[in-house]
Amino acid sequence: xxxxxxLVLAALTVASALTVIIHRNPIYSALGLxxxxxxxxxxFLGLDAQMVAVLQIIVYAGAIVVLFLxxxxxxxxxxEERSSAAPPLIGAAALGGLAMGGLVILAIVRTQFGAPVPVxxxxxxxxxxxxxLFTVYLLPFELTSLLLLVAIVGAxxxxxxxx
Amino acid sequence: MTVGATPTSWYLALSAILFAxxxxxxxxxxxxxxxFMAVELLLNAVxxxxxxxxxxxxxxxxxxxxxxxxxxxxAEAAVGLAIMLQLYRIRDTINADEVTxxxx
Amino acid sequence: xxxxxxxxxxxxxxMLLIALQVMAMGVYFERxxxxxxxxxxxxxxxxxxxxxxxxxxxxxxxxxxxxxxxxDVRPAGADRLLHTLAPVMAVVPAIAAFAVMPFxxxxxxxxxxxNLQAASLDVGILYILxxxxxxxxxxxxxxxxxxxxxxxxxxxxxxAQMISYxxxxxxxxxxxxxxxDTFDLQEMARRQGELIWGWLPAWGIVYQPLGFLxxxxxxxxxxxxxxxxxxxxxxxLVSGFFTEYSGAKHLMFMMSDFVxxxxxAGLVTxxxxxxxxxxxxxxxxxxxxxxxxxALPSLVVAVLQILSFSVKLVFFTWLQIVIxxxxxxxxxxxxxxxxxxxxxxxxxxxxxxxxxxxxxxxxRA
Numbered sequence: 094x095x096x097x098x099x100l101v102l103a104a105l106t107v108a109s110a111l112t113v114i115i116h117r118n119p120i121y122s123a124l125g126l127x128x129x130x131x132x133x134x135x136x137f138l139g140l141d142a143q144m145v146a147v148l149q150i151i152v153y154a155g156a157i158v159v160l161f162l163x164x165x166x167x168x169x170x171x172x173e174e175r176s177s178a179a180p181p182l183i184g185a186a187a188l189g190g191l192a193m194g195g196l197v198i199l200a201i202v203r204t205q206f207g208a209p210v211p212v213x214x215x216x217x218x219x220x221x222x223x224x225x226l227f228t229v230y231l232l233p234f235e236l237t238s239l240l241l242l243v244a245i246v247g248a249x250x251x252x253x254x255x256x
Numbered sequence: 257m258t259v260g261a262t263p264t265s266w267y268l269a270l271s272a273i274l275f276a277x278x279x280x281x282x283x284x285x286x287x288x289x290x291x292f293m294a295v296e297l298l299l300n301a302v303x304x305x306x307x308x309x310x311x312x313x314x315x316x317x318x319x320x321x322x323x324x325x326x327x328x329x330x331a332e333a334a335v336g337l338a339i340m341l342q343l344y345r346i347r348d349t350i351n352a353d354e355v356t357x358x359x360x
Numbered sequence: 361x362x363x364x365x366x367x368x369x370x371x372x373x374x375m376l377l378i379a380l381q382v383m384a385m386g387v388y389f390e391r392x393x394x395x396x397x398x399x400x401x402x403x404x405x406x407x408x409x410x411x412x413x414x415x416x417x418x419x420x421x422x423x424x425x426x427x428x429x430x431x432d433v434r435p436a437g438a439d440r441l442l443h444t445l446a447p448v449m450a451v452v453p454a455i456a457a458f459a460v461m462p463f464x465x466x467x468x469x470x471x472x473x474x475n476l477q478a479a480s481l482d483v484g485i486l487y488i489l490x491x492x493x494x495x496x497x498x499x500x501x502x503x504x505x506x507x508x509x510x511x512x513x514x515x516x517x518x519x520a521q522m523i524s525y526x527x528x529x530x531x532x533x534x535x536x537x538x539x540x541d542t543f544d545l546q547e548m549a550r551r552q553g554e555l556i557w558g559w560l561p562a563w564g565i566v567y568q569p570l571g572f573l574x575x576x577x578x579x580x581x582x583x584x585x586x587x588x589x590x591x592x593x594x595x596x597l598v599s600g601f602f603t604e605y606s607g608a609k610h611l612m613f614m615m616s617d618f619v620x621x622x623x624x625a626g627l628v629t630x631x632x633x634x635x636x637x638x639x640x641x642x643x644x645x646x647x648x649x650x651x652x653x654x655a656l657p658s659l660v661v662a663v664l665q666i667l668s669f670s671v672k673l674v675f676f677t678w679l680q681i682v683i684x685x686x687x688x689x690x691x692x693x694x695x696x697x698x699x700x701x702x703x704x705x706x707x708x709x710x711x712x713x714x715x716x717x718x719x720x721x722x723x724r725a
Contacts, residue, residue, distance in 0.1 A: 099262040103270045110291070113293055114281030120504065121441065126293050129274075133300055140267070140311040143266050147486040152326050155493020157265070157333045157347045159519065161664065162500055164337045165289060166516065168344050177284050187282040194276030198269050206264045210314030217311075217319060218482035219543055225316045226323065227263075237327045244331030252338035 106132040119170050123161050130154040142217040166210030267308035274301035288350040299329050363485040372478045379458045381408035383618045386677045388419045394685045417505050420587045435507050435604045439481035442505035445611035450498025454619040457491035461483045461626045462546040464665040468658040484544040496522050507606035509612045514622030518591030524699040528618050531707035534572040536631045536713040558581045559649040561639045564632035573705045579624035587687040625676030636665035
């Protein structure tokens, strides 16, 4: 992905992520999250990960955040007065976040990454992902399907109206 | 897609920034659902990291891990939001400052 | 480099033109076909200098101009950004989904072989599913942003319906992917040009009849057309989730409705009826099974294929319009029951049987 395009997308992603944590209205936070996820999917496309990018849109942006929106609307959440912590705590958290981000970026800058390895044409496509998923990672795949079943049953049971 | 001109470390730096933003969100916000959304931000920052390194090392394993992270995040979102719905029905609030006591 | 960009833009423009023109035809058909079914004449009064064109001027000129010039009303207390964002999120993914629809085989011009598909993705069909998932936001936000409890009800019901039928649609697509062993729509269209037993074109309808029915029903439910239009309910809820919209935003919601009709028609055409394929027409001309051939230049073949695609699109758009004006509306619980207890098990059974057959007999790879 060319550098100017990456910089534009990165700036928009960071702006959307900041909207998620800063905005007082929870619906705008959810829309910020959709925007972040969509932009991340575009970044994935630039990284030769077509299947993961499309899955990100279908699963994350198209289903999980819709679930968030449903819950927000069902609970009729409005803008609250005390939607964030007291200012000293916000200051401390922001400082901590900056420090943590700064440390990680320092570690990244000091690491020598080689040039990206040239890959075959189907890298990141359905066949490549499926080849790994159904051979080496078969056990996690089956366990994930079990996990999803448990999650569905759990969500239905926990969310029931108690008589 | 041709080999990108953006260095891998830039993608990882973006991932670190998103992770930091997510952490600040978890620590600062009081609305449980917004806290949950910040957690999703954390997961996605890590996804970006995995995909960038998968491309850099030429291995599909990174993308498989992203696949599993997405599935687990979906399961977690479903159950977490069900818990929040139930919490709202019982306590009539989902402000983290007001649901600090375990007894009803 | 520049010429590549120009070709890509040209392909995108051609696909957009095909989609939007068939949509405009769909709007006109809606008026006229409904009139014929209900034994009346339909809208034909608006005229320019006496030329009324059998209702063409009314539907395609007067109506859009009216919508664009109407006052844009925003209800008091409605969130301004969300109210404006909702129609955009409804219409843009629907139009964007046409990027992977192939409208012809190849065009050989000046030594270049141009693949007549706007975007050739490795994951073609999944892109359409992704755009369908994004379309849910338009409905949910429209219902919420209208500050009107019945719009909210219509919005939540509409989005719940869309999510439920997305699943059945996705599983119906799995059957067709198993049959043709590819996700790319252009490859699927190409493989439907092969002949079974020497004379029968290997169209998707031959291999997946149940898949066709499920996809068609799920597609109509996804675009909230009658018989699945409870979120809108024209005769009952005023306009359901987009009641509080007027002017250009209302036009965008109507557009999203018709663009999704054309999208479902395009999907059904490409997957089950050969897409741009005309039976026995290859890249060099006709090759009939009884041996005779008619050689045709590449440009003529391409034009014939584009025409064939457009004709099939128009046919399935017309079919959806006829279904709309024939069937009564489902009640909401009947709708959800059909989606979860009817189409979902049927599509799962379809996947199992298709997989077994592909294992035993082999796919059309």
